[in-house]
Amino acid sequence: MPELPEVETVRAGIERHVVGRTVATAQVFNPRAVRRDPAGPEGFAAAMTGRTLLRAERRGKYLWFALNEDEALLAHLGMSGQLLVGDAGRPLSPHVRARFTFADGGPDLRFTDQRTFGHLMLCSLVTPGGTTPTAAAAVAGPRRLVPEPIRHIAPDPLEGAFDPKGFAARLARKKTQVKRALLDQSLISGIGNIYADEALWRARLHWARPTDTLKKAEVSRLLDAVREVLTEALSAGGTSFDALYVNVNGESGYFDRSLNAYGREGEPCPRCATPIRRDAFMNRSSYHCPRCQKLVWLASPAVRSR
DNA sequence: CATCGACCCTGCGGGC
């Protein structure tokens, strides 16, 4: 299930194998793959023909390839999407939703997606909106352009534009549980169910902890944990549970061997040996250690007086 | 405006 580390692995693969090449033909085999593109399958294919992919960029779980100064090919892998580069003559597997061949006659690029939650679209590049520029962002220099459909997606914790103080301030104003907040891509992007559980385990926080009760030290512990989990997964090549996720060349990741909580119901917590517990959460699962990640906190005077 | 649940989709595996 591609989260930030997996998507970054794909981005790096595209940068290496596809950037600088010019599209000779574009084919769409399943219209759902371009459902968010107003031009439709035929319009999308026609508009992609002759385009050169200039850069491979990423924010959170989104990828995009600049085509010029104000247009890009945007990609989201959803749950099962893959971007595969390989010999143009190899047979089409059943889940190939779109395919690009290149003018140099070299390897082609295929978007495969069993569960069809992913999509591709051609869109414009705009200055990111939604948030007031902070002093920290101003120091970071001119803001880079982002695809218009993902203006609302927050910077991810591994990019320079991410503002930890702003994140903490917004978190404190929310009336929700900390895991919901971690999965809110307009607050912080790139985190999915797996790395949310892993980061919470590392920070020793319960998934249901109300965000407005988190102390400053807990928020910074959580952010440190998020960065560590994502960085370690990235260096391992991303997580993979089955053949659904493979990198740009079809190579599986292997970080699942180092997961501490996710998917380990009943197994001993690596810290204290208490069996990991699975809770139902948002029509899915949440895994935590009932001993290391207790749902208790000391109320601040302000909270107590309410 | 903020929050939350339904829904989209397919394949797999458990239970009967």
Add this chain to the structure above:
DNA sequence: TGCCCGCAGGGTCGAT
């Protein structure tokens, strides 16, 4: 054996 159902899950949209 075969069917049904639950589960996996990111993002969008509509309801509250």
